[in-house]
Amino acid sequence: MSTIAALEWKNILDRVRAMHPSLVRGWFSGLKPIDLSGGVLRIRAGNPKQVRYLDDECGSVFAEASQQVLEQLVTTTFETDAPDEIADDDGYPLSISENNQLQLNDDYVFDHFVVGAGNRLAHAASVAVAENPGQTYNPLFIHGDVGLGKTHLLQAICHTTKQLGTCPTTLYISCETFVNHFIEAVERGAMNQFRFHYRHVDLLVIDDIQFLGARERSQEEFFHTFNTLHQAQKQIVLSADCQPSEIPTLENRLVSRFNSGLVMSIDAPCMETRVAILRKKSRLRCIEVPEDVIEYVAINVHTNIRDLEGALLRLDAISQTTGGKIDMELARRALADGSERLAITIQQIIDVVTRYFGVRVKDLQSKKRPKSISHPRQICMYLAREFTSHSLEEVGGYFGGRDHSTVLHADRTIKKMLETDAKVRRTVENLRATLRTQQNGAS
Ligand code: ADP
Ligand code: MG
Numbered sequence: 001m002s003t004i005a006a007l008e009w010k011n012i013l014d015r016v017r018a019m020h021p022s023l024v025r026g027w028f029s030g031l032k033p034i035d036l037s038g039g040v041l042r043i044r045a046g047n048p049k050q051v052r053y054l055d056d057e058c059g060s061v062f063a064e065a066s067q068q069v070l071e072q073l074v075t076t077t078f079e080t081d082a083p084d085e086i087a088d089d090d091g092y093p094l095s096i097s098e099n100n101q102l103q104l105n106d107d108y109v110f111d112h113f114v115v116g117a118g119n120r121l122a123h124a125a126s127v128a129v130a131e132n133p134g135q136t137y138n139p140l141f142i143h144g145d146v147g148l149g150k151t152h153l154l155q156a157i158c159h160t161t162k163q164l165g166t167c168p169t170t171l172y173i174s175c176e177t178f179v180n181h182f183i184e185a186v187e188r189g190a191m192n193q194f195r196f197h198y199r200h201v202d203l204l205v206i207d208d209i210q211f212l213g214a215r216e217r218s219q220e221e222f223f224h225t226f227n228t229l230h231q232a233q234k235q236i237v238l239s240a241d242c243q244p245s246e247i248p249t250l251e252n253r254l255v256s257r258f259n260s261g262l263v264m265s266i267d268a269p270c271m272e273t274r275v276a277i278l279r280k281k282s283r284l285r286c287i288e289v290p291e292d293v294i295e296y297v298a299i300n301v302h303t304n305i306r307d308l309e310g311a312l313l314r315l316d317a318i319s320q321t322t323g324g325k326i327d328m329e330l331a332r333r334a335l336a337d338g339s340e341r342l343a344i345t346i347q348q349i350i351d352v353v354t355r356y357f358g359v360r361v362k363d364l365q366s367k368k369r370p371k372s373i374s375h376p377r378q379i380c381m382y383l384a385r386e387f388t389s390h391s392l393e394e395v396g397g398y399f400g401g402r403d404h405s406t407v408l409h410a411d412r413t414i415k416k417m418l419e420t421d422a423k424v425r426r427t428v429e430n431l432r433a434t435l436r437t438q439q440n441g442a443s
Contacts, residue, residue, distance in 0.1 A: 003035045008069055015065035016058070023057055025050075034079075039253075040227045041066050041076045048192040054078040055191050077224045079195065102172050102207065104162075107284070108155035114280050116273025119149055122264040126153040126237075130160035133167050133203055133235035137262035139226075143240045144266030146408075147304030150239040153266075154205050157237055167202035167235065175211040176412075179218045186217070194221075199228040203235045208412075210240040210405055212254075213247045219254055226257055236261075241408065248403060274298035274308055281309055287316045293331045300335050311335060344387040344435050346380075346398055352434050353380045356427070365400040378410035383431060385411050 004012075013031070017024050027050060034042040043062065045051045054062070055078055062076040110130075115123050122144075128136045142150050154172070161167040178198075185194035198204070204225075212219055229236055240247060243265070244258035269277065275298045282289045289297075289312070301311045314334045319326045354361055357376040364377045377399060384395045385407070392404035399407075417424040 002037065004033050004041070004070065009033050011069045012062070012065045015068060016061055019065065020058075020061050023061060025053070035231075036070070036074070037231055038227055039073055039075060040224065041070075041074050042228075043076055043078050045078050045080050047082050048080055051078045051080050051192050052189060056189075075224075077228070079199075080192065102174060102177075104155050104158055104172065108152045109159050110156045112280065112284060113149065113152055113156060114273060114277045116269050116276065118267035118269050118273060119153075122149075122153060122266045125262055125264050126157050127160075129235060129237060130157040131164070133161055134233040138230060138233070139236035139238055139258060139261040141238045141240070141244060141258050141261060141263045142266060143243050143263070145241060145268070145304060147306030148266040148268065149305055150266060151207055154207055154237055154239055158203070158205055161203055169201045170203040170205070171198070171201045172205040172207075174207050175209045176409075178206060178222065179211065179215050182218045182221050195225070198225045201229070201234060203237070204229055205237045207239050208241070208408075209238045209258075210242060210247045210250075211409065213250045214405060216249075219251050223251070223254055223257070226254070230257070241404075248405065268302065269305060269308075271298055271302075274302065274305075277305055277308060278312060281312055285312070285316070287312065287326070289315065289326050290328075292328055293326055296328060296331050297335070346384050346388055346390065346395070348435060348438060349380055349383045349387065352431055352438070353383070356431060356434075365398075367400065378414050379428065379431065381407050381410035382414035382428070383435070386432075387435065 009032075012033075013028060016028070027046060030046050031050075031054075032044045034044050036042075041062075043054070045054060059076060059078075063074055066074040066076060110123075110127060113119075113123060122142050125137055125140055126142070129138075129140045142153055144150055158170055158172050161170060181194060181197075185191050212222060226236060238258065243263055244250065244255045247255070275294055278289070278294045278298055281287075282294070293315070297308070297311050297315070301308050311334070315326050315331060318324075318330055318334050322330075324330055350361055350364065353359075353376050354364065357372075359373060359376050363373045364380060366373070368374075381395055381399065384390060384398075385392075388395075390398075392407045396402040396404055396407045414424070414428070418428060
């Protein structure tokens with residue numbers, strides 16, 4: 001970390017005054033450079049209003065002048081020491097609060113995580129980070145396909161630091177939450193509060209950071225958040241469905257920041273790990289499963305661990321409703337039912353959904369975004385994920401060439417709605433029932 005010389009700062013201010021006289025305010029002489037590090041020049045202003053003005057009007061102006069004087073690529077950030085006045089000052093309390101954090105699942109602890117060839121390194125790195133936040137790998141970036149344990153590891157880190165009391169201020173959020181807060185903060189002119197919230201944490205954990213790819217302005221903001229925390233040796237942990245360089249439209253500077261720590265992949269579990277996971281999960285859930293059934297499930301379900309868990313729960317549900325024990329016969333039946341994944345086509349899903357909502361296929365495949373179109377489109381995508389084995393790309397391609405992150409987003413949106421919105425739950429249940437009935441009629 002270094003700061004810039006008084007003369008350089010004076011030259012920067014002079015250039016700003018010369019190039020953009022209409023933007024200059026008397027209080028500019030009170031601005032102070034704090035430090036220059038990693039291409040970021042941090043500038044301190046006297047109060048939150050000044051920071052807001054600088055952010056809104058002068059970001060590129062100061063960056064441009066700094067680049068000319070310092071002869072290097074520089075971005076600028078503005079901050080103040082007086083964050084507490086902000087909410088009153090703005091009159092816009094942002095809805096950033098503890099409640100916006102994702103809930104930690106009590107089961108997602110290291111003790112419940114089965115270590116195998118596919119996740120050994122990611123697990124070891126997560127334990128190291130949890131035990132010494134900010135001191136080992138920073139950022140820690142974990143990537144892998146869905147259902148392989150990224151969220152589990154992220155939460156295990158949070159659980160551990162909570163237990164050890166090493167990170168009094170922890171933020172565990174989804175990328176969407178960050179983006180939504182940012183948009184809300186911009187709209188309400190509450191950027192100071194936003195920044196204070198995100199830049200004063202000991203541990204920042206963001207799940208599914210790939211969603212940042214599609215958000216240009218949020219990327220810019222996240223870049224500065226990242227730098228501030230990183231410089232202060234605060235731990236950052238991120239997860240994504242692919243490695244940093246593969247996140248579509250993620251700025252290079254973010255890719256390189258993410259790569260500057262430790263990037264770890266999680267791969268699909270091997271047979272031994274699948275067996276070990278099934279044993280552990282059945283024990284944790286007090287489900288009695290004989291060894292031959294465990295092996296049978298492990299052989300037949302190899303997509304990911306979420307599906308493995310799903311199969312176990314299906315066995316349990318069937319045995320409870322039929323009153324029978326879990327045995328090979330029941331397992332064969334249960335897994336055969338699962339083959340409906342392959343039997344229902346996207347076209348059938350579209351037919352059923354368009355009829356239900358009274359929309360046209362053309363609309364679903366168009367770029368139209370009103371809720372009356374986007375909601376059925378998202379439901380189609382969700383059902384395609386549930387009933388077919390098409391990849392995210394294939395599903396996206398089917399709906400007017402949308403990319404995989406749009407499909408993932410749709411899937412998550414509907415899943416969230418299913419938890420909170422009874423009407424959506426009923427709709428999806430109706431659609432599922434119609435699809436199954438059609439299917440049974442056809443076979
Ligand atoms: P991702 O975030 O990668 O999509 P999750 O972390 O949500 O995946 O994992 C899906 C499910 O699989 C969770 O219930 C999680 O507890 C379980 N799981 C994943 N990996 C393991 C593992 N190695 N040991 C035990 N359970 C696991
Ligand atoms: Mg996850």
